[in-house]
Amino acid sequence: MFTRRSLVLAATVVALAGCGATTTAAAPATSSPSSPPSSSAAAAAGLTITDPWVKTTKEGMTAAFGTLVNNGDAPITIVSGTSTLSPTIELHEVVESDGKMVMRPKKGGFVVPARGTHQLQPGGDHIMLMSVTKEVLPGARIPFTLQVEGGKPLEFTAVGKDFAGGEEDYQPGHK
Template sequence: MSTTTTVPGRSHRLRRLVAVTAVGAIALTALVACGSGGSSAEKASPSAAVTADAAPVTVKDPWVKAADSEMTGVFGTLVNTTGGKVTVVSGTSTVSEKTELHEVADVDGKPTMRQKAGGFEIPAGASHELKPGADHIMLMGLTKPVKPGDEVTVTLTLDDGRTVKFTAVAKAFAGAKEDYNSGMTKG
C-alpha cells in the first residue's frame, strides 16, 4: 500500500507549477508548429528566408578621409553577398549635398578623377575595392567638416532599386596625394 504525504501549502504550489509548465509546453509546441509551416520557397531552401533579408552588399572596413570643406572620398571593400551580379549605381550621405561614384582613369597619360560610367559592378560572391587613387565614393559639397573620428552614414542604391546603408569612420589621411578639389572631369 502506498501512502501520500501532503505538506501543508505545498500541494497548491505544486499544482500551480504543473499547470504553468503545461501551459508553457503547449505554447512552445504551438510556436514550433507555426514556424515550421513556411512558404514553399522556404521549404525548398531552408536558408531562403535568411538570404531574402540579408544585405545584397556589405561594406568591409569603410572609412572616409577627414576634410574641412568641399569634397572628400569614402573607401572600403564592397562585398557582393548574392549569387548574381550586383551594380552600385548611386549614393547619398549625411554630410554632403551630392554623392557620386568615381574612378581615377588614365587620360592622355595623366590620372584623372571622373564619375564612373555605369557604377561599380560586382560579380556574384566577389568584392570591389574602393581606395585612394582608384575607385571611390565621392562626397561633394560637404555640409559640415568631417573630423577624424566622425561617423558618416552612406546609403548606396543598387541597379534593382535596393539600398544598402553603412557607416564610415573619418580618419586623417595624407597618402596618395589625391586632389578632391580640382581637375575632375565627367566621364
C-alpha cells in the first residue's frame, strides 16, 4: 500500500518528467529525426540545458538559445562549442557600444553560477553559428557540444524554430 509521501513523490517525478527538454553533461542526448527533443533527469551535480532551440534560416548565420542550468556547488564556464550545422561557432553577447546594440564574442565564455542559470536568448547571450551548412527548417534537430572549462562537455540537440522577435538579423554586417 502506498503512503501519502510515496504518492506525492511519484506525482512530483511525473510532473518534472513532463517539463521542458533538459540534457545533462553526464548523459548526452541521442535522438532520431521523428522523436521529440531529448530529455533526461538533471544529475545531482553538473550542467544541463533546458528548451534548446535554433532560429530557422535559409543560409548564412543563425543562433542557438536555451537556459543553461548548473546543479553543482561551483560556477561552470562554457568556453566553446561545436555543431555539425556550422564549421564555426562563437559564444556571443549583445552589448551597447556608442549608443548602438552590437553582437560580439563574449570574452571568457558563459559563466553559469553555482546552483544557478544562464539565459541564452535573442538580444542577449547566444551561441552564434557563423556559416550554416544547410537550411534550418522548423522542427529540424541540430546537435551541439559545448566545451566546459575543466569538465565534461555538454551534448544536446536543439530544435529549429521560427522566431521574428526583435527582428534580430544574424547575418554578416549586422550592427
